[in-house]
Amino acid sequence: MYYVDPHIHMVSRTTDDYETLAKMGCVAMSEPAFWAGYDRGSVDGFRDYFRQLTETEPKRAAQFGIQHFTWLCINAKEAEDVQLSREVIAMIPEFLDCPNVLGIGEIGLNKNTKNEATVFLEHLELAVRTNQQILIHTPHLEDKFQGTRMILDMLVGDSRIDPSRVLVDHVEEHTIDLVLERGFWAGMTLYPISKCTPQRAADMIEKYGPERLMANSAGDWGPSKPTAIPDLILELRRRGHSEAAIGEVVYDNPVKFFSQSRRFDFIRPEQRNVRDQIELS
Amino acid sequence: MTRSAREVLEQEFLQVRAKTLEIAAFFDRLHAAEVSDIDHSQLDLLEQGCRILSDDKHDKAARVQLLFSRAYEADWREKFSL
Numbered sequence: 001m002y003y004v005d006p007h008i009h010m011v012s013r014t015t016d017d018y019e020t021l022a023k024m025g026c027v028a029m030s031e032p033a034f035w036a037g038y039d040r041g042s043v044d045g046f047r048d049y050f051r052q053l054t055e056t057e058p059k060r061a062a063q064f065g066i067q068h069f070t071w072l073c074i075n076a077k078e079a080e081d082v083q084l085s086r087e088v089i090a091m092i093p094e095f096l097d098c099p100n101v102l103g104i105g106e107i108g109l110n111k112n113t114k115n116e117a118t119v120f121l122e123h124l125e126l127a128v129r130t131n132q133q134i135l136i137h138t139p140h141l142e143d144k145f146q147g148t149r150m151i152l153d154m155l156v157g158d159s160r161i162d163p164s165r166v167l168v169d170h171v172e173e174h175t176i177d178l179v180l181e182r183g184f185w186a187g188m189t190l191y192p193i194s195k196c197t198p199q200r201a202a203d204m205i206e207k208y209g210p211e212r213l214m215a216n217s218a219g220d221w222g223p224s225k226p227t228a229i230p231d232l233i234l235e236l237r238r239r240g241h242s243e244a245a246i247g248e249v250v251y252d253n254p255v256k257f258f259s260q261s262r263r264f265d266f267i268r269p270e271q272r273n274v275r276d277q278i279e280l281s
Numbered sequence: 282m283t284r285s286a287r288e289v290l291e292q293e294f295l296q297v298r299a300k301t302l303e304i305a306a307f308f309d310r311l312h313a314a315e316v317s318d319i320d321h322s323q324l325d326l327l328e329q330g331c332r333i334l335s336d337d338k339h340d341k342a343a344r345v346q347l348l349f350s351r352a353y354e355a356d357w358r359e360k361f362s363l
Contacts, residue, residue: 112351114361121363145350150357174346200342206282238292240283 001247002269003229004254005029007106007135007169007187007216010057010068011049017219017226022064024230027269030258031057032071032106032135037221039078043087046074047094054098067266069258071105071135072096079110079119089119089126096130102261103127105135106169109147112139121154124161133261134166138175140194148175152182165260169216170195176204180212185257189218190228198232202239210248214257304331 008029010018021029031053033046040046053070061068072095074088095101107123109116127134136155139147151168155161163183171179171186172195179186188204189195196204201215219226229250236246258264284292311324330345338344354360 112357114363117358117361117363142349142351145347146353149353153358172346173340173343174350203342 001025001233001243001250002027003233003247003250004258005217005219005226005229006167006214006254006257007032007189007218008226009034009218009220010061011052012221013219013226015060015063018061018064018066021226022066024227026066026229027272028067028069028254028266029061030069030071030102030135030254032137033073033075034106034137034220035075035077039081043084043091046088047091050092050095054095054100058100065269065272067100069100069102069264070098071103072101073104073107073123074119075106076108076110076116076120076137076139080113080115082115082118085119086122089122092126093130096132099263099265101263102258103133103135105133105167106137107134108137108151109139110137110143112143112147112150117150117154120151124154124158128158128160133258134161136166136168138168138170140170144170144172145174148178152178152184155184156182167214167257170218171204172196173200173204176208180208183212185212185214185253187214187216189216190225190232191218192223192225198228198235201232202235205236205249206239210245210253212253212257213249214253215249 002025005021005026006029008031010029010031033049033053036049040049050072053072057070058068072092074085079085092104104123104127107120109120124134126132136151138144138151148168148171155163155166164185167185167187168179169187170189172188176186176188188201190198190201195218205213215229215232217226217228218224219228225231233246233250255266258266326349329348333341333344333348
């Protein structure tokens with residue numbers, strides 16, 4: 001089965017992972033900008049990172065017939081430094097016309113502080129001003145419920161924001177209905193320990209239905225599994241879901257959501273010539 | 282749902298049995314360990330979580346999640362002057 005991973009951090013993964021993902025049916029992915037495991041010291045550190053996301057990773061992915069898309073921002077953890085955040089936000093437009101940029105993300109909250117909320121609102125302003133889609137990170141563990149509510153307050157409080165162009169990621173059992181009932185897209189992150197298991201994600205698909213719902217691996221430098229979406233596919237098959245129903249969550253929905261971005265130049269796998277794509281990379 | 286209750290139980294019994302044993306063994310380890318200061322609020326949360334598992338109400342996963350969550354305050358924007 002072909003699938004799209006709408007949230008994965010390939011800068012932290014090996015080229016072998018690209019090959020494995022391609023073998024397992026991954027035909028496209030989107031990579032939001034995130035925390036590198038350390039705080040970057042300057043706006044130029046982010047400029048280099050954005051070059052990696054817009055120049056290097058698309059080429060690495062293309063070697064295996066995978067289309068790579070990306071989202072740009074300063075992540076919630078580093079957003080505690082408001083001055084640096086403002087410098088990064090002012091620099092982001094340099095990259096918004098790159099061919100694989102889908103929008104602003106993953107913006108959000110980490111510890112739900114005033115500084116994080118300030119920078120989140122300034123990212124929203126940039127997205128509105130430049131007509132970008134938005135991908136949102138919701139906090140971890142005990143901060144998730146409170147942070148998700150705060151994020152939704154800020155989004156709903158801005159009438160210029162169209163919920164159908166916003167993906168709120170890392171939803172779990174206590175936040176998914178808050179996101180969906182307000183008209184946003186929701187992403188379930190499949191992690192080995194925190195966030196969601198494939199079994200719990202399957203439960204949520206059964207409870208809420210596939211509409212505006214996606215799953216992702218969020219594979220990164222921490223405990224994570226880049227092949228988590230095939231795990232979910234297998235779980236749904238075990239439960240007796242049809243191939244069409246599974247495909248709606250892992251392929252149709254990401255394509256439908258991303259298609260709202262003018263930069264989503266997606267070539268369906270049946271229309272691709274992988275050899276040409278590899279030769280161009 | 283694509284499966285009956287009987288199918289869910291039959292297919293997942295061994296997995297859930299194993300997870301139940303893990304929780305039981307954790308409490309055994311805790312009680313067998315040398316007495317020392319512990320964060321009783323954490324232990325209380327775990328014991329409350331176990332009670333949710335055995336009560337007669339639904340939405341157990343969401344309720345366990347909320348048990349381990351910080352409270353949301355609707356006036357947070359005023360407090361932050363945002």
